[in-house]
Amino acid sequence: MWAYILRRLLYNIPVYLGIIALLMVALRVNDPVWGFLGKNADQEAYEVKKHAMGLDRPFHEQYIGFLGELATFDFERESWTQQGRTVGDLVADSIGPSLAITVPAMALTTLVALVIAILSAYTRGRLPDKFMMVSAVLGMSISFLVYIIFGQYWGAYVLNDRLGTEVFAIQGYESGLANWKHYCLLPVLISTIVAVGYDTRFYRAVMVEETNRDYIVTARAKGAGKGRIMFVHMLKNAMIPIVTRVMITMPFLVMGSLLLEVYFNIPGMGRALYKAISENDFPVTEVLVALFAGVFILTVILTDVIYALVDPRVRLQ
Amino acid sequence: MSERNGGMKRGEVLLEVTDLRTHFRGEEGVAKAVDGVSFKLLSGETLGVVGESGCGKSVTAMSIMQLVPQPPGFIAGGSIRFAGRDLLSMSIDEFRRIRGNEIAMIFQEPMTALNPVYRVGEQIAEAVRLHQGLDREASRARAIEMLDLVKIPSPEKRVDDYPHQMSGGMRQRVMIAMAMSCGPSLLIADEPTTALDVTVQAQILDLIRGLQQETGMSVLLITHDLGVVAEVSDHVAVMYAGKVVEYAAVADLFAQPRHPYTIGLLKSLPDLAAPGERLHTIPGTVPSAFHFPSGCRFRTRCPLASAECAEREPPLDELPDVGGHSVACHHLKEAEAL
Ligand SMILES: Nc1ncnc2c1ncn2[C@@H]1O[C@H](COP(=O)(O)OP(=O)(O)O)[C@@H](O)[C@H]1O
Ligand SMILES: [Mg+2]
Numbered sequence: 054m055w056a057y058i059l060r061r062l063l064y065n066i067p068v069y070l071g072i073i074a075l076l077m078v079a080l081r082v083n084d085p086v087w088g089f090l091g092k093n094a095d096q097e098a099y100e101v102k103k104h105a106m107g108l109d110r111p112f113h114e115q116y117i118g119f120l121g122e123l124a125t126f127d128f129e130r131e132s133w134t135q136q137g138r139t140v141g142d143l144v145a146d147s148i149g150p151s152l153a154i155t156v157p158a159m160a161l162t163t164l165v166a167l168v169i170a171i172l173s174a175y176t177r178g179r180l181p182d183k184f185m186m187v188s189a190v191l192g193m194s195i196s197f198l199v200y201i202i203f204g205q206y207w208g209a210y211v212l213n214d215r216l217g218t219e220v221f222a223i224q225g226y227e228s229g230l231a232n233w234k235h236y237c238l239l240p241v242l243i244s245t246i247v248a249v250g251y252d253t254r255f256y257r258a259v260m261v262e263e264t265n266r267d268y269i270v271t272a273r274a275k276g277a278g279k280g281r282i283m284f285v286h287m288l289k290n291a292m293i294p295i296v297t298r299v300m301i302t303m304p305f306l307v308m309g310s311l312l313l314e315v316y317f318n319i320p321g322m323g324r325a326l327y328k329a330i331s332e333n334d335f336p337v338t339e340v341l342v343a344l345f346a347g348v349f350i351l352t353v354i355l356t357d358v359i360y361a362l363v364d365p366r367v368r369l370q
Numbered sequence: 371m372s373e374r375n376g377g378m379k380r381g382e383v384l385l386e387v388t389d390l391r392t393h394f395r396g397e398e399g400v401a402k403a404v405d406g407v408s409f410k411l412l413s414g415e416t417l418g419v420v421g422e423s424g425c426g427k428s429v430t431a432m433s434i435m436q437l438v439p440q441p442p443g444f445i446a447g448g449s450i451r452f453a454g455r456d457l458l459s460m461s462i463d464e465f466r467r468i469r470g471n472e473i474a475m476i477f478q479e480p481m482t483a484l485n486p487v488y489r490v491g492e493q494i495a496e497a498v499r500l501h502q503g504l505d506r507e508a509s510r511a512r513a514i515e516m517l518d519l520v521k522i523p524s525p526e527k528r529v530d531d532y533p534h535q536m537s538g539g540m541r542q543r544v545m546i547a548m549a550m551s552c553g554p555s556l557l558i559a560d561e562p563t564t565a566l567d568v569t570v571q572a573q574i575l576d577l578i579r580g581l582q583q584e585t586g587m588s589v590l591l592i593t594h595d596l597g598v599v600a601e602v603s604d605h606v607a608v609m610y611a612g613k614v615v616e617y618a619a620v621a622d623l624f625a626q627p628r629h630p631y632t633i634g635l636l637k638s639l640p641d642l643a644a645p646g647e648r649l650h651t652i653p654g655t656v657p658s659a660f661h662f663p664s665g666c667r668f669r670t671r672c673p674l675a676s677a678e679c680a681e682r683e684p685p686l687d688e689l690p691d692v693g694g695h696s697v698a699c700h701h702l703k704e705a706e707a708l
Contacts, residue, residue, distance in 0.1 A: 178441070267482040273437055274477075275497045275548065276470030289487045365487060365532040 151309030151321030170256030418603030491529030
């Protein structure tokens with residue numbers, strides 16, 4: 054398996070090199086320095102900034118330099134909008150808050166969605182199933198923004214007002230496990246509620262498809278009970294599509310939830326990228342997008358490895 | 371493996387199905403897939419159930435195992451008595467102790483019948499653990515023993531195989547091993563060889579027959595192949611359109627089939643004695659279970675059909691001259707000339 058992983062990594066190096074080249078070209082089509090300084094900046098300030106960023110060097114030199122940064126994870130260039138902070142500092146500071154929201158949110162969503170989906174498939178066609186599926190569709194049809202705004206209003210503002218103490222922060226972030234419930238739980242719950250309807254429907258469809266397979270009849274013929282069939286026989290088979298679905302969301306864990314981070318003012322990767330792009334912070338944008346692409350590739354490889362772990366028919370070669 | 375035959379002596383009735391009716395609700399109305407099936411299976415014997423595809427053989431078997439998907443299926447009537455107990459009046463929990471234990475079943479498609487993500491040994495061991503409460507080690511030992519019993523070479527290695535590492539014939543052997551693991555007194559085999567190569571078919575049938583001789587279990591063998599029935603059965607039930615139309619000892623049936631449908635089936639067997647002759651076929655097809663004809667269901671394809679056949683359904687009556695041979699036909703005399 055390790056040989057397989059190594060080989061896949063090697064195969065993906067040229068792909069990644071290509072992505073980086075494209076990214077660098079794309080970010081240089083419109084001169085990033087003019088974009089940042091504005092049309093009316095004077096020529097001298099322009100030259101200084103351009104030189105400081107090394108943008109006046111030939112493209113291949115810049116390319117090799119950037120690859121060096123990526124290979125060593127050493128991002129020493131200074132942010133254009135946050136004086137005194139390097140891109141490296143910014144990434145290091147932003148990744149924690151992002152993960153503090155996205156990882157618990159994904160775990161909770163997957164768990165809740167799986168349980169509801171199994172119960173729903175278990176009572177297929179009967180009242181509990183219908184109720185859960187209607188709720189899932191209703192939940193899905195409401196916009197993320199509505200959940201954020203109402204969640205913030207009822208979950209933080211009104212609740213705090215009623216109880217006289219601040220249970221959930223309306224916005225902001227402080228690191229540390231002790232502060233997690235205060236700042237992160239509400240965004241995690243909102244994000245779970247938003248995603249759970251969609252995931253439940255997906256997982257239920259997967260489970261229902263499994264209920265029609267021949268091996269289920271065999272298991273019943275053996276004398277296995279319904280619970281055993283659901284959780285032992287079906288769930289492991291259903292893991293294959295479930296893993297895919299969970300893995301697809303992996304890169305977004307690292308990149309954070311843009312909307313939640315912006316609305317709750319959480320200093321994570323999503324907000325950092327959003328700010329960098331909207332304020333023309335060239336070095337930050339370049340590094341964050343390059344990291345995102347790398348995480349994406351790693352996720353795809355990891356997905357294949359996990360496949361092989363859940364499905365004995367998959368051979369890694 | 372414990373030897374068991376429901377505490378019965380050979381020749382006693384182990385399974386008695388009486389007027390079984392299993393219907394399905396569908397868009398066109400109710401499909402009477404099984405609509406008045408009766409037969410007896412004696413302890414230690416093999417009953418062959420034959421009939422064209424779609425005549426309700428599998429639904430009959432699934433009804434005995436209580437595996438009919440409900441909805442849309444439901445048991446509309448009849449009784450199933452097994453070793454003196456009424457299966458249909460049992461609670462599902464009670465019946466689950468019989469299913470896979472005293473009555474086991476194997477299926478037509480060995481390629482899909484096993485769970486692809488578990489090792490075959492685990493799947494055999496599961497049955498043993500469910501019914502006999504053995505622990506992991508003991509049930510694994512039993513699984514190896516069972517693989518050996520069904521003549522899988524190097525069973526202590528194969529026990530850790532996944533189904534996809536085995537051929538169709540091997541997988542059917544695994545299914546048989548699983549079915550035999552609790553020492554059932556009744557094995558239901560629903561077209562166990564249909565999906566297999568001809569050479570493998572014979573091996574599987576031999577295996578089942580050998581196991582039956584060793585254990586004294588009864589076998590309900592479903593097939594559309596009269597040749598197979600002639601070879602392995604003691605009794606035969608011929609099904610047509612959800613009903614048993616003829617029931618007899620195998621020798622009696624092949625010596626003198628009485629129902630026009632049975633006669634047609636036998637005539638359509640390829641005759642090795644007269645090669646080159648055109649094969650006989652029964653005209654038409656099995657009617658849809660949603661719209662069976664009135665009276666005798668075979669009348670739309672029967673050379674002897676009369677007005678009476680459309681009006682009154684012939685009962686499955688024992689012949690006066692041959693004991694234990696029952697036929698459902700109004701025109702027994704004319705049928706003799708067919
Ligand atoms: N799950 C089901 N839903 C609806 N109809 C069914 C179902 N299973 C079987 N049937 C009907 O029962 C009839 C008999 O089927 P079956 O017992 O499988 O025939 P066979 O004799 O070939 O085994 C068929 O006509 C089929 O339409
Ligand atoms: Mg069938």
